[in-house]
Structures are given as structure tokens and as C-alpha cells.
Amino acid sequence: MPHRTYLTTPIYYASGAPHIGHAYTTILADALARFARQSGDDVLFLTGTDEHGPKIEEEAARRGVEPIELCDEMAARFRSAWERLDIGFDRFIRTTEDEHKAVVRAFVQRLHDRGHLYAGSYEGWYCVHEERYWTEKDLGPDNTCPDCGRPVRRIEEENWFFRMSTFQDALVAHIRDHPDWIVPEVRRNEVLGFLEKPLGDLSISRPRSRVQWGIPLPFDDDHVIYVWVDALVNYLTASGAVDPSLGPEAPGFEDPTGSWWPADLHIMGKDILTTHAVYWPTLLMGAGVPLPRHLLAHGWWVVGETKMSKSLGNVIDPLQLQEQYGTDAVRWYLLREMPTGSDASYTPERFLVRYEELANVLGNLAQRALSMIVRYRDGVVPEGDAGGLDDAVSTTLDAVAAALGDYRLHAALAAAMDLAREANGYVEAREPWAQAKDPARAGDLDDTLATLARVLGVLAALFHPVCPERSAELARRLGLSGVQTLQEARTDAPGGRTVERGDPLFPRVDV
Numbered sequence: 001m002p003h004r005t006y007l008t009t010p011i012y013y014a015s016g017a018p019h020i021g022h023a024y025t026t027i028l029a030d031a032l033a034r035f036a037r038q039s040g041d042d043v044l045f046l047t048g049t050d051e052h053g054p055k056i057e058e059e060a061a062r063r064g065v066e067p068i069e070l071c072d073e074m075a076a077r078f079r080s081a082w083e084r085l086d087i088g089f090d091r092f093i094r095t096t097e098d099e100h101k102a103v104v105r106a107f108v109q110r111l112h113d114r115g116h117l118y119a120g121s122y123e124g125w126y127c128v129h130e131e132r133y134w135t136e137k138d139l140g141p142d143n144t145c146p147d148c149g150r151p152v153r154r155i156e157e158e159n160w161f162f163r164m165s166t167f168q169d170a171l172v173a174h175i176r177d178h179p180d181w182i183v184p185e186v187r188r189n190e191v192l193g194f195l196e197k198p199l200g201d202l203s204i205s206r207p208r209s210r211v212q213w214g215i216p217l218p219f220d221d222d223h224v225i226y227v228w229v230d231a232l233v234n235y236l237t238a239s240g241a242v243d244p245s246l247g248p249e250a251p252g253f254e255d256p257t258g259s260w261w262p263a264d265l266h267i268m269g270k271d272i273l274t275t276h277a278v279y280w281p282t283l284l285m286g287a288g289v290p291l292p293r294h295l296l297a298h299g300w301w302v303v304g305e306t307k308m309s310k311s312l313g314n315v316i317d318p319l320q321l322q323e324q325y326g327t328d329a330v331r332w333y334l335l336r337e338m339p340t341g342s343d344a345s346y347t348p349e350r351f352l353v354r355y356e357e358l359a360n361v362l363g364n365l366a367q368r369a370l371s372m373i374v375r376y377r378d379g380v381v382p383e384g385d386a387g388g389l390d391d392a393v394s395t396t397l398d399a400v401a402a403a404l405g406d407y408r409l410h411a412a413l414a415a416a417m418d419l420a421r422e423a424n425g426y427v428e429a430r431e432p433w434a435q436a437k438d439p440a441r442a443g444d445l446d447d448t449l450a451t452l453a454r455v456l457g458v459l460a461a462l463f464h465p466v467c468p469e470r471s472a473e474l475a476r477r478l479g480l481s482g483v484q485t486l487q488e489a490r491t492d493a494p495g496g497r498t499v500e501r502g503d504p505l506f507p508r509v510d511v
């Protein structure tokens with residue numbers, strides 16, 4: 001039985017366009033999904049759009065369209081952005097789907113049936129943009145939201161609440177017992193720090209008098225379900241664990257055997273870690289559903305020293321970069337440059353540094369090796385000893401596996417690029433051009449060229465999850481029918497294959 005890997009991105013709020021933050025999260029998930037598939041796993045890679053809530057309602061009203069029309073347009077926009085960035089998700093979920101709405105209602109009914117919900121009233125400050133309440137002392141100057149700076153509203157309303165506080169001790173115990181549940185450690189410590197204070201209860205509904213665009217509570221038609229609760233349940237919906245026609249007693253809630261639940265990895269930006277590491281697991285505990293296995297919170301892209309924001313007009317458009325440099329270059333830059341989990345700064349200079357790494361190290365190696373096979377051996381890989389770099393290959397594959405084991409993707413990619421560097425060094429040391437001049441060293445030249453053909457096959461496999469298009473092209477030029485798995489590539493016998501030199505894999509760009 002192949003191992004199964006279920007990984008998710010957050011579903012993106014359908015009121016805004018895809019930006020570099022969305023692109024990073026989704027490319028990160030895509031690369032991890034591709035690494036998992038490459039090692040033989042069955043993979044479910046889920047992404048989608050979060051389509052309920054007052055923000056959508058207000059934006060739709062502003063544009064003079066129905067909320068669902070806005071959602072249709074935005075979902076299509078996200079899908080097409082992901083297509084252009086070569087993101088191979090398996091399922092794109094929309095929270096306006098009937099199946100999802102039914103699972104959410106069953107889930108909330110189940111919390112109610114188990115005694116974890118109560119009706120109460122809320123009076124205080126509310127930010128529509130984040131869909132959240134603030135206490136007086138949290139507010140910024142002139143009654144603004146401390147997160148986004150927008151004006152908050154004073155509201156007083158009836159809500160249904162989830163007894164989140166009941167699960168505080170169980171959650172802390174879970175985090176302590178599973179040191180790698182939240183990755184990286186710095187984020188885990190933040191969550192533990194947050195949980196040192198008493199946890200409040202969570203308002204899980206909004207009155208319909210104020211918010212119409214949402215899923216009605218199954219037991220109180222005057223309320224719709226809080227958009228965050230609605231959104232988080234998408235991970236369970238897409239897993240197929242729960243048959244919503246069976247309602248809150250559906251057996252999949254407690255025993256998801258045979259479905260994709262529990263998720264192996266939820267990936268998200270650090271700004272929404274609390275919802276994933278506190279709200280979501282306590283809601284699952286309340287419903288008696290097993291918890292996801294890992295949460296990976298990544299950092300933010302900043303521009304130079306400044307946070308990227310619409311109001312500052314410094315938002316980097318990933319699709320514009322894609323148009324200019326190609327999909328693989330954008331993917332490589334984002335994943336290689338940001339230490340997974342930390343913040344990183346976007347600058348055009350750093351983008352070029354990373355691009356030139358592709359062009360001058362990997363691209364150059366491929367160009368030299370293929371040219372020499374064409375020139376010295378009529379384009380056919382000789383039957384030499386292909387193992388000249390096998391120690392370096394083994395070391396690299398170990399380093400990549402170790403880095404992926406704790407989701408340090410940037411480190412895995414650095415190790416892959418180091419192998420290309422080492423192979424360039426091997427060319428310099430072996431001097432195949434000198435070997436070619438001396439008929440007595442024909443066997444040495446065969447070994448050099450066969451070794452380079454094998455290592456290029458390994459590199460095509462290693463770079464495939466991040467640079468799928470160019471890696472497939474490299475494999476084609478090596479005379480392979482497709483990119484090999486790492487296992488195939490490391491012991492490959494390339495002798496006898498006809499190769500093609502082609503244009504540079506990563507052409508020089510004008511600055």
C-alpha cells in the first residue's frame with residue numbers, strides 16, 4: 001500500500017486578487033506534494049476559495065453584483081493564477097459548494113448535540129475586514145483595528161459561542177506531547193505563549209440581521225456560521241471522511257478510516273496560525289474528530305524593509321514576474337529565497353541572484369555536458385562508468401531527505417543546487433576537453449560523460465518539484481521518456497541514450 005499524503009493550503013478569501021503571499025503558500029504546498037508523489041505516495045493536495053462573510057457581501061454590493069457572481073469570478077481568477085504557476089492541486093474547494101455547506105451544518109450541529117455551544121451576547125468592537133472582535137484595550141488610535149488599521153464598528157449582538165476554554169488544557173498537552181505538531185519551533189513557542197493566558201470562548205455565529213451571506217446555523221435560523229468556522233471545516237469536507245447525508249452522527253466524524261482524514265499537513269502564513277493551531281483543533285476536539293498531523297506556518301514576504309501592503313502600493317505581482325522570467329524561475333526564487341518558516345525580503349537584485357543560480361550553475365552544467373556528448377560522442381551517451389559522482393549524489397539525497405523531513409524546503413533546494421555546483425567542479429577537474437584529445441584516454445572520457453549524464457538525470461528529478469517545466473525539458477534532452485524518480489535516477493545506466501543540446505535551459509535576461 002502506498003503511503004498517503006494529504007496536504008492543504010488555506011482557502012483564500014474571495015474578495016481580493018492572488019498576491020505573492022498566496023502564491024508562496026501554494027507553490028510551497030505544490031512542491032511538497034510533488035516531492036511526496038515522487039517518492040511514491042498517493043497525494044491529495046487541496047486548495048480553494050473562502051467565499052462567505054460580510055466582506056464578500058459588501059464587495060459584491062459595491063460592484064453591483066450578487067455575492068455568488070463575485071465568488072465565481074474570484075475562484076476562476078485563483079484557478080487561472082495557479083495554472084499559470086504550474087500548481088497541480090488535486091482538488092479546488094469552494095465553501096459555497098453544497099457538499100461543504102452540508103458538512104459544516106452537520107459539524108456545528110454535532111458540537112451543539114455534544115453540549116459545547118451556548119447562546120450569549122456580545123458587545124464590543126468589530127473589524128469587518130478580519131471578521132473579528134476586538135476588546136477596547138486592543139484598539140489602535142481613533143478606534144481602528146490593531147491588525148489592519150481600518151475603522152472598527154461598535155456592535156452589540158446575540159451570538160452562539162463554542163466552549164473553546166474547555167479544551168485549553170487538552171490542547172496544551174497535545175502541543176507538548178507532539179513537539180513537531182507545529183513547525184517551525186519558533187511558531188510552536190508563540191502558540192504555547194498565547195495559551196499561557198486563559199482561553200476565551202469562540203463566537204461561532206453572526207446574526208442574519210447583519211450578515212446574510214453565510215451558512216445558516218442548523219438549530220437557529222436567525223444566525224449564519226462565523227466564516228472562520230465555515231472555512232476551517234473545508235479541510236474535513238475535502239477529505240471525504242464525512243457523509244453529510246448522515247448528519248451529525250455520520251461515523252466518519254470519529255473514525256475517518258478510508259478517507260484522507262486526518263490531514264498530514266496544513267500549510268499557512270504565520271498570521272493565521274492561531275486559527276489553525278487553536279480554533280481548529282479545539283473545534284475538532286469538541287466534535288470528537290482526530291487532529292491533523294502537522295501544521296507548518298511560514299513567514300511573510302516584505303519588500304526591502306517594509307511589509308507588503310496594498311495601501312503602500314508595493315505589492316509584488318507574482319504573475320508579472322512569471323511573464324517576465326518564466327514559471328520555474330518564480331517558483332525557484334520564492335522557495336529557495338525564503339527560509340521556510342521565516343520572513344524574507346523581496347528585492348529585484350535577489351531575484352536576479354537566484355535566477356542566475358539557475359542559469360549559471362544548473363543551466364550551464366546541462367549545456368556543457370550535453371554539448372560535449374554531442375561533440376565527442378555524436379550525441380550518444382557512452383557506455384562508461386557513470387558512478388563518478390555517486391558519493392556526492394548519496395550525500396545530496398540524504399541532505400534533501402533530512403531537510404524535507406522537517407519541511408525546510410529551502411535547505412533541500414540549496415543541497416540540490418550544491419550538487420550541480422559539485423558536478424561543474426567535476427568537469428573542471430576531469431577536463432574532458434583534454435581527455436578528448438588523447439586517444440589513450442577514451443575510456444576516461446566515456447566515464448566522465450556517462451557520469452555527467454547520470455548526475456543530470458538526478459538533478460532533473462531533484463529540481464522537478466520546484467521547476468517542473470524545465471526539469472521535464474532537461475529529461476527530454478537526456479533522452480529520457482520523462483523525469484525519473486530519485487531512486488531510478490541514482491542508479492541509472494544512461495549509456496546508449498541519444499541526447500540533444502538545445503538552447504540554454506534558463507536564457508540570460510536583460511536587467
Ligand SMILES: [Zn+2]
Binds near residue numbers: 127146
Ligand atoms: Zn482589521
